[in-house]
Amino acid sequence: MVENGNFSKAYPMKGGDGFHSYSNNSSYQREVIDAVKELINEAIVEKLDINIHSLPNKTFKITDMGCSVGPNTFIAIQNIIEAVEKKYQTQFEYQVFFNDHVSNDFNTLFSSIPPNNNYYPMGLPGSFHGRLFPNASLHIMNSSYALQWLSQVPKEVLDKSSPAWNKGKICYTSAGDETLKAYTEQFGKDMDCFLDSRAKEVVPGGLLLLSFPGRLSETPHSQVYSNIAYDLLGSSLMEMAHKGIISEEKVDDFNIPVYFTSPQEVEEAVKRNGCFNIERVVCIPLKKSQSSNSTKAKAVSSHIRAGMESLLKEHFGDEFNLDQLFENFLQKLHENILPLQHGEASTVFLILKRKEVGR
Amino acid sequence: MVENGNFSKAYPMKGGDGFHSYSNNSSYQREVIDAVKELINEAIVEKLDINIHSLPNKTFKITDMGCSVGPNTFIAIQNIIEAVEKKYQTQFEYQVFFNDHVSNDFNTLFSSIPPNNNYYPMGLPGSFHGRLFPNASLHIMNSSYALQWLSQVPKEVLDKSSPAWNKGKICYTSAGDETLKAYTEQFGKDMDCFLDSRAKEVVPGGLLLLSFPGRLSETPHSQVYSNIAYDLLGSSLMEMAHKGIISEEKVDDFNIPVYFTSPQEVEEAVKRNGCFNIERVVCIPLKKSQSSNSTKAKAVSSHIRAGMESLLKEHFGDEFNLDQLFENFLQKLHENILPLQHGEASTVFLILKRKEVGR
Ligand SMILES: Nc1ncnc2c1ncn2[C@@H]1O[C@H](CSCC[C@H](N)C(=O)O)[C@@H](O)[C@H]1O
Ligand SMILES: Nc1ncnc2c1ncn2[C@@H]1O[C@H](CSCC[C@H](N)C(=O)O)[C@@H](O)[C@H]1O
Numbered sequence: 001m002v003e004n005g006n007f008s009k010a011y012p013m014k015g016g017d018g019f020h021s022y023s024n025n026s027s028y029q030r031e032v033i034d035a036v037k038e039l040i041n042e043a044i045v046e047k048l049d050i051n052i053h054s055l056p057n058k059t060f061k062i063t064d065m066g067c068s069v070g071p072n073t074f075i076a077i078q079n080i081i082e083a084v085e086k087k088y089q090t091q092f093e094y095q096v097f098f099n100d101h102v103s104n105d106f107n108t109l110f111s112s113i114p115p116n117n118n119y120y121p122m123g124l125p126g127s128f129h130g131r132l133f134p135n136a137s138l139h140i141m142n143s144s145y146a147l148q149w150l151s152q153v154p155k156e157v158l159d160k161s162s163p164a165w166n167k168g169k170i171c172y173t174s175a176g177d178e179t180l181k182a183y184t185e186q187f188g189k190d191m192d193c194f195l196d197s198r199a200k201e202v203v204p205g206g207l208l209l210l211s212f213p214g215r216l217s218e219t220p221h222s223q224v225y226s227n228i229a230y231d232l233l234g235s236s237l238m239e240m241a242h243k244g245i246i247s248e249e250k251v252d253d254f255n256i257p258v259y260f261t262s263p264q265e266v267e268e269a270v271k272r273n274g275c276f277n278i279e280r281v282v283c284i285p286l287k288k289s290q291s292s293n294s295t296k297a298k299a300v301s302s303h304i305r306a307g308m309e310s311l312l313k314e315h316f317g318d319e320f321n322l323d324q325l326f327e328n329f330l331q332k333l334h335e336n337i338l339p340l341q342h343g344e345a346s347t348v349f350l351i352l353k354r355k356e357v358g359r
Numbered sequence: 360m361v362e363n364g365n366f367s368k369a370y371p372m373k374g375g376d377g378f379h380s381y382s383n384n385s386s387y388q389r390e391v392i393d394a395v396k397e398l399i400n401e402a403i404v405e406k407l408d409i410n411i412h413s414l415p416n417k418t419f420k421i422t423d424m425g426c427s428v429g430p431n432t433f434i435a436i437q438n439i440i441e442a443v444e445k446k447y448q449t450q451f452e453y454q455v456f457f458n459d460h461v462s463n464d465f466n467t468l469f470s471s472i473p474p475n476n477n478y479y480p481m482g483l484p485g486s487f488h489g490r491l492f493p494n495a496s497l498h499i500m501n502s503s504y505a506l507q508w509l510s511q512v513p514k515e516v517l518d519k520s521s522p523a524w525n526k527g528k529i530c531y532t533s534a535g536d537e538t539l540k541a542y543t544e545q546f547g548k549d550m551d552c553f554l555d556s557r558a559k560e561v562v563p564g565g566l567l568l569l570s571f572p573g574r575l576s577e578t579p580h581s582q583v584y585s586n587i588a589y590d591l592l593g594s595s596l597m598e599m600a601h602k603g604i605i606s607e608e609k610v611d612d613f614n615i616p617v618y619f620t621s622p623q624e625v626e627e628a629v630k631r632n633g634c635f636n637i638e639r640v641v642c643i644p645l646k647k648s649q650s651s652n653s654t655k656a657k658a659v660s661s662h663i664r665a666g667m668e669s670l671l672k673e674h675f676g677d678e679f680n681l682d683q684l685f686e687n688f689l690q691k692l693h694e695n696i697l698p699l700q701h702g703e704a705s706t707v708f709l710i711l712k713r714k715e716v717g718r
Contacts, residue, residue, distance in 0.1 A: 056415040059493040093493035097481065102472075106465045110484040113461075120492060122456065123482035125469040133479060134418040134452035 030072050032211060032347050033144060035284050037079050040209055043351045044083035047279045049205035050139055052088055060084060061138045062119075063097040065128040066146020069108045073098060074117075076144055080209075081119065084140070094119035099132055101125065103310075127151070129193045133201040141202055142209045150257040151190050154182035157255055168248070170234035171256045173227035180221060187259040191269035199275035204356045208276065210266070214348035216283055217262040224260050225286060225343035229300055232336055233308070236328040245324075246316060254315050256308070263348045276352040286345035297333035300340070301326055389431050391570055391706050392503060394643050396438050399568055402710045403442035406638045408564035409498055411447055419443060420497045421478075422456040424487040425505020428467045432457060433476075435503055439568075440478065443499070453478035458491055460484070462669075486510070488552045492560040500561055501568045509616040510549050513541035516614055527607070529593035530615045532586035539580065546618040550628035558634035563715045567635065569625070573707035575642055576621040583619045584645060584702035588659055591695060592667070595687040604683075605675060613674050615667070622707045635711040645704035656692035659699070660685055 052058075062080055067073035077096050084092070098109060102125040113121050126132055128143065129151045156164035157172075157179055164178040172183045198208055215224050222228075234251075241248040263281045270276050289296055305326055312322060333340065411417075421439055426432035436455050443451070457468060461484040472480050485491055487502065488510045515523035516531075516538055523537040531542045557567055574583050581587075593610075600607040622640050629635050648655055664685050671681060692699065 057494045057496050059496060095493060102469045106469060106482060110461050110465060110482070113484070120490075121484065123465060123469070123484070125472070125480065125482070131479075134454060135416045137416050137418060 030075070031287070032213075032284070033072055033076050033079070035347065036144075036209075036211055036282075036349050039280065039282060039349060039351070040079055041083040041086070043207060043209070043280060044080065044140070045087045047351065047353055048084075048087065048140070048207050049353065050203055051205075052090065052092075055092070058092055059095055060092040061095045061097070062140045063099055063124070063133070063138055063142065065099040065132070065141065065143040066149070067098040067100050067104075067109065068146075069105050070112045072144065073109075074112075074114055076142055077119070078114075080140055080142060095122065096120065097122045097124045097133070097138075099124040099126065099128060101127060128197070129190055131197045131200070135200055136203045138202050139206045140209065141198055141207070144211045145213055147191070147194065147210060147212050148214070148258050148260060150183075150186050150259055151193070152186070153255040153257045154186040156182045158253060165252075166255055167252050168234075168238055169231070170237060170251070170254050171227060171230040171258070173222050173224070173231045183259050184265070187261060187265065188269060191266065192272060195269060195273040195276070199273060199354065202354045204354050206354050207279075208350075208352040208354075210350045210352070212261050212266065212348040214261045214263070214266075214283075214346055215344065216285075216346050217264045219262075219344050219346075221260065223342070223344050225340070225345040226258075226260065226304075228336075228340055228343045229304055229333070230256055230258075232332040233304065233325075233329050236325055236332055239328060240325065246320070250316060254312075256311070260345075261348060263350070266348060266350055270350075270352060275355055277355060278350065279353050280349075280351040282349045284347040284349060286347075288341070293334070293337045296340075297330055297337060300333055301330045304329075389434070390646070391572075391643070392431055392435050392438070394706065395503075395568075395570055395641075395708050398639065398641060398708060398710070399438055400442040400445070402566060402568070402639060403439070403499070404446045406710065406712055407443075407446065407499070407566050408712065409562055410564075411449065411451075414451070417451050418454055419451040420454045420456070421499045422458055422483070422492070422497055422501065424458045424491070424500065424502040425508070426457040426459050426463075426468065427505075428464050429471045431503065432468075433471075433473055435501055436478070437473075437476075439499055439501060454481065455479065456481045456483045456492070456497075458483040458485065458487060460486060487556070488549055490556045490559070494559055495562045497561050498565045499568065500557055500566070503570045504572055506550070506553065506569060506571050507573070507617050507619060509542075509545050509618055510552070511545070512614040512616045513545040515541045517612060524611075525614055526611050527593075527597055528590070529596060529610070529613050530586060530589040530617070532581050532583070532590045542618050543624070546620060546624065547628060550625065551631060554628060554632040554635070558632060558713065561713045563713050565713050566638075567709075567711040567713075569709045569711070571620050571625065571707040573620045573622070573625075573642075573705055574703065575644075575705050576623045578621075578703050578705070580619065582701070582703050584699070584704040585617075585663075586619065587695075587699055587702045588663055588692070589615055589617075591691040592663065592684075592688050595684055595691055598687060599684065605679070609675060613671075615670070619704075620707060622709070625707060625709055629709075629711060634714055636714060637709065638712050639708075639710040641708045643706040643708060645706075647700070652693070652696045655699075656689055656696060659692055660689045663688075 062077060064073045064076055081094055096119045098121065106123045110123060124132055156162040157166045159165055164182040166175050166179045169175050172180045202208060213226065237251045240246050241251050263283055267278060267281065270278055309322060313320065421436060423432045423435055440453055455478045457480065465482045469482060483491055515521040516525045518524055523541040525534050525538045528534050531539045561567065572585065596610045599605050600610050622642055626637060626640065629637055668681060672679065
């Protein structure tokens with residue numbers, strides 16, 4: 001049986017193309033894609049090392065894992081294809097596999113595939129924490145801004161009898177050390193599953209291109225931009241609990257399965273795995289936006305709503321008033337714009353090359 | 360640029376899993392899949408002729424073209440995999456490509472992929488009248504009950520100045536010779552496009568397994584079961600036009616892009632193409648149902664509704680009262696149950712083997 005990572009829970013980005021949809025709230029990720037474009041280009045030209053004469057049917061295979069609904073995934077793929085063409089100066093047939101959870105809105109994704117693409121597009125439903133492809137069948141495997149999603153909230157964090165229990169909070173930011181430790185370990189385990197599968201699927205000399213929303217190794221978790229925002233979202237939820245709109249227990253049970261890694265932690269996972277050479281590690285600091293405080297607060301709020309809406313609905317039920325929550329949250333963002341502005345964030349970007357088998 | 364058959368219009372089956380959905384109205388197709396199971400088994404054991412030692416990464420690749428939303432496609436794929444395993448008695452990795460129009464409900468399809476499958480599933484959006492895959496990259500290509508869909512209504516049939524103009528009718532059944540000729544030619548052209556693409560995509564020695572809802576070569580079009588039903592649907596529409604509910608012109612402009620082939624016509628297309636050997640042609644007559652007239656009429660009505668709903672909506676607009684149409688249609692089916700019972704239908708099933716290149 002193919003391990004298709006069924007153990008991994010799915011919280012898809014909001015599909016469709018409405019106001020709160022991921023398509024309309026992914027411009028920050030888009031900046032990241034632009035920032036890594038040149039790095040990817042270089043890596044492909046200098047590091048990719050496959051024997052193109054042995055490619056079955058001259059078919060070059062690329063995947064984007066955690067693709068969501070576009071348009072970013074289409075841009076990422078186009079950048080990769082351009083670099084491959086530049087390097088080999090030859091005509092390949094490209095097969096592109098768009099991967100995300102089964103519950104991702106593939107209908108929206110498929111209907112927005114650029115019409116003049118020069119590849120054969122496929123959708124591949126399933127979790128990247130398990131196997132997705134046959135052995136040694138991909139040449140370049142990309143994942144942008146998806147690996148911060150854990151396969152699950154660490155069990156201890158939900159366990160009342162554990163010191164890691166995260167009462168009254170929704171993320172590990174200002175939680176105790178035990179909670180943070182549980183998150184850190186979960187991220188490590190998830191990376192191990194991810195890298196084990198990818199090591200089997202990518203050809204020797206093929207590349208993994210990974211970008212994470214993360215932090216510098218010296219930045220404490222509590223100073224990470226998104227963590228500050230999540231903490232405020234948590235206090236909005238607690239406020240609703242105190243008003244009796246939702247139960248406090250429900251808030252205790254709610255935790256965001258997201259972790260912001262440092263480059264060092266990913267490097268350690270790569271070393272544990274042993275099948276890849278680390279060709280490049282780059283941290284790209286968040287460009288601080290120059291827009292007004294009010295624009296900023298609104299942007300953070302819609303960005304987080306696009307990512308969290310399905311998670312919140314699943315937990316608090318369909319009747320839960322998301323508009324009310326996000327109004328309160330927006331207010332909190334306004335009030336806390338200063339600490340938020342001091343928040344930091346970095347994109348952690350790695351280029352890994354699959355070692356020759358047996359080395 | 361990849362020719363992705365954009366010229367082909369899409370009228371997907373009704374998605375989801377509601378009362379009128381394709382999932383709940385495809386039991387007739389299911390019977391056909393069961394009927395051809397043994398034939399497919401034999402063909403794979405006796406005719407499939409690929410060098411399994413040269414399979415890249417021991418990966419065996421199968422596609423089902425025009426898969427709709429399941430469950431039939433999952434059964435068809437499972438039958439094929441079982442036969443391949445029986446033949447080679449060896450462990451392959453299977454990659455399965457589910458193809459349908461971009462507008463197919465892939466979300467429903469993906470969410471119902473059997474959890475204990477032993478293959479890597481992919482969704483492949485695009486028209487099978489154009490290229491879908493890189494050269495020589497598939498081993499078995501299946502299509503069940505999809506190739507009756509033309510890429511378009513033949514142009515002449517919509518042209519008031521043409522002798523093929525199909526005034527007051529929605530299919531070619533009781534239309535003039537010119538209309539029938541236009542449909543026959545369109546089917547021939549579409550088969551040419553289909554076979555040209557497949558000849559490039561399937562490996563030498565690989566198989567095409569094709570089942571069409573069709574007719575025996577000696578059965579006149581007007582005696583084909585579905586054609587009789589379509590003609591009744593047409594008269595229901597005309598009745599609504601006479602009552603002023605829709606315009607007569609709209610009905611004139613509406614034509615069902617479906618054609619029921621004979622084995623002979625498909626064989627001719629295969630010969631024109633020249634890249635395949637015909638290994639087997641079988642006609643499987645429709646089993647006449649033993650249920651009561653009233654059950655029969657209802658079954659025909661919901662079956663046709665599942666297939667035609669999106670086509671009708673597109674043409675007559677979202678406000679069009681489908682319930683009213685199908686009530687009237689059901690009435691007509693009751694009144695005409697005798698001619699309907701004399702109607703004939705056959706599944707035309709072909710097994711084609713890709714010739715060695717250059718032979
Ligand atoms: N285990 C998993 N397997 C596959 N996709 C996953 C996943 N965990 C999270 N994701 C997906 O990762 C996506 C993150 S959003 C990022 C989208 C895109 N790569 C961009 O750069 O804009 C979401 O669509 C989410 O469903
Ligand atoms: N040109 C084309 N390309 C791809 N799919 C097509 C097509 N024309 C029709 N179809 C699809 O063919 C399907 C026919 S319904 C048959 C479904 C399934 N094979 C079964 O046996 O039950 C529909 O889903 C329709 O969207």
